Amino acid sequence: MDALSEAFRLIITLDEDLFEILWLSIRVSLSALTIAAVIGLPLGTYLAITRFPGRKFCILLLNVLMGMPPVVVGLMVYLLLSRAGPLGWMGLLYSPTAMIIAQAVLITPIIAALSNQVIESLHQEYSDTFYSMGVTGGRAVAAYLVDARYALTTCILAGFGRAIAEVGAVIIVGGNIDHLTRVMTTAIALETSKGNLTLALSLGAVLLALSLLVNALVIGVREYAQKRQYA
Amino acid sequence: MLKSANMPNPLLPICISGLRLIRGDRAVLAGVNLTIDEPGITVLMGPNGAGKSLLLRSLHGLITPDQGRINLGSLTVADSRTEQAMVFQQPVLLRRTVLQNLAFAAPKTAKTDRQRLIQALESVNLLDRADQPARMLSGGEQQRLALVRALLGEPALLILDEATASLDPASVLLIESLVKTQNVQGTKIILVSHDQGQARRLADEIVFISNGQVAEQSPADRFFTEPRTPEAKAYLAGEIVV
Ligand SMILES: Nc1ncnc2c1ncn2[C@@H]1O[C@H](COP(=O)(O)OP(=O)(O)OP(=O)(O)O)[C@@H](O)[C@H]1O
Ligand SMILES: [Mg+2]
Numbered sequence: 001m002d003a004l005s006e007a008f009r010l011i012i013t014l015d016e017d018l019f020e021i022l023w024l025s026i027r028v029s030l031s032a033l034t035i036a037a038v039i040g041l042p043l044g045t046y047l048a049i050t051r052f053p054g055r056k057f058c059i060l061l062l063n064v065l066m067g068m069p070p071v072v073v074g075l076m077v078y079l080l081l082s083r084a085g086p087l088g089w090m091g092l093l094y095s096p097t098a099m100i101i102a103q104a105v106l107i108t109p110i111i112a113a114l115s116n117q118v119i120e121s122l123h124q125e126y127s128d129t130f131y132s133m134g135v136t137g138g139r140a141v142a143a144y145l146v147d148a149r150y151a152l153t154t155c156i157l158a159g160f161g162r163a164i165a166e167v168g169a170v171i172i173v174g175g176n177i178d179h180l181t182r183v184m185t186t187a188i189a190l191e192t193s194k195g196n197l198t199l200a201l202s203l204g205a206v207l208l209a210l211s212l213l214v215n216a217l218v219i220g221v222r223e224y225a226q227k228r229q230y231a
Numbered sequence: 232m233l234k235s236a237n238m239p240n241p242l243l244p245i246c247i248s249g250l251r252l253i254r255g256d257r258a259v260l261a262g263v264n265l266t267i268d269e270p271g272i273t274v275l276m277g278p279n280g281a282g283k284s285l286l287l288r289s290l291h292g293l294i295t296p297d298q299g300r301i302n303l304g305s306l307t308v309a310d311s312r313t314e315q316a317m318v319f320q321q322p323v324l325l326r327r328t329v330l331q332n333l334a335f336a337a338p339k340t341a342k343t344d345r346q347r348l349i350q351a352l353e354s355v356n357l358l359d360r361a362d363q364p365a366r367m368l369s370g371g372e373q374q375r376l377a378l379v380r381a382l383l384g385e386p387a388l389l390i391l392d393e394a395t396a397s398l399d400p401a402s403v404l405l406i407e408s409l410v411k412t413q414n415v416q417g418t419k420i421i422l423v424s425h426d427q428g429q430a431r432r433l434a435d436e437i438v439f440i441s442n443g444q445v446a447e448q449s450p451a452d453r454f455f456t457e458p459r460t461p462e463a464k465a466y467l468a469g470e471i472v473v
Contacts, residue, residue, distance in 0.1 A: 125323055126323060126325075128293055128319065128323070129319070129323040131292070131293060132291065132293070132315075132316065132317045132381075133316075133336055133380075134312060134313055143325070143335070146327075147325055147326045147327070148326075228326075228364040228366075228367065229326070229364055229366035229367050230326040230364060230366070
């Protein structure tokens, strides 16, 4: 009980260590999310509205990648960035950049696969009409992205939720170095194993609150869209 | 684009020859031969499953037939695409406001011409709904919007596939009057309808389809007074035919 009230104190007094960790978590996950959205949304859309041999296989691959365990992603990025790896010369291992890369690799397939499903069902509805109106190519892609804006927002939020709560990949490529690569999840893992439940609990509470916020946003966006028949 | 009713319609005559379409192991269009040079309103009638929708979708370029040729004036289906517009039984509107739906369909050159969009909305009594989400309109209102959207590009050919099938009488009449006006302005109209009253009100010519073929093509007044084929007689009498 002591640990719990102490954890609460850390949060309301805006404890410096805690907020340093929180800020790094958010920075890393938002950066990864930006990369993943910039790649994943157009990729998912493209795969939904074009037809070419191997397209089904690409979608299958995305869905497989979507379920990839974070530690495996971490291991792959580690091999890539380690001194002996192909990108070892960049010296990125155990840096926030390495963590951003790992999280981006982890959630790009998620955003691509989810947005693919969204755009595909919209495409079934719109394709005849777009053909009839002569809407093709870049104009069609843009129109799909605009019309699916609410559903795509929830895809992006899902990606963020996955990234911020993930521990396996960032601990491998980040190394959980104090003041450098320590994020919420890795700090919780470390502090718990050290028996320092106070910081672990307060970080856990913050993480829970964040996840609550993300899910509330998802529900809010969905309801807003449904009310206007924009879902 | 149409400029005047006095100019000959560039998409006429429409010549369809030997059109075949196989679905499964069945020829759902079994050698359709049809020439339409009537500039007025052509109404396609025929029992459910006769192939009317598939024929119109082939004409519009939405499906590629397995055999046969379609020419519109001197053009192929692909080349005539920008001159054609189609309204479907279920209107598909963008997840945007009513006005934005129209703006999206407006030819790029007319982008600044907001006045024209306003007029278009006015013509279907939707001006006061301009800023509402389009998909919140009622079915009839959505169909009216889909129709003015299709007309924005001033098509030389307008195809309607049971576009008024689930609308109330007032909406039906409003759409019919728009269609007639558009025809007077030079747009060729081809529509499918099961509504004999509507066919009598609109049609200059009836094409009766049965079993994936053209069974009969007659001027409207003759078709309703003395149908020549037994299929058409049975259909008009309300008997089940295939
Ligand atoms: N993809 C498909 N596979 C198998 N059969 C099909 C396919 N598409 C259409 N058909 C068949 O083709 C036939 C003609 O269909 P079509 O939609 O043109 O009929 P229709 O004359 O428009 O009928 P309705 O008056 O009910 O609208 C139907 O029997 C339908 O079942
Ligand atoms: Mg039909």
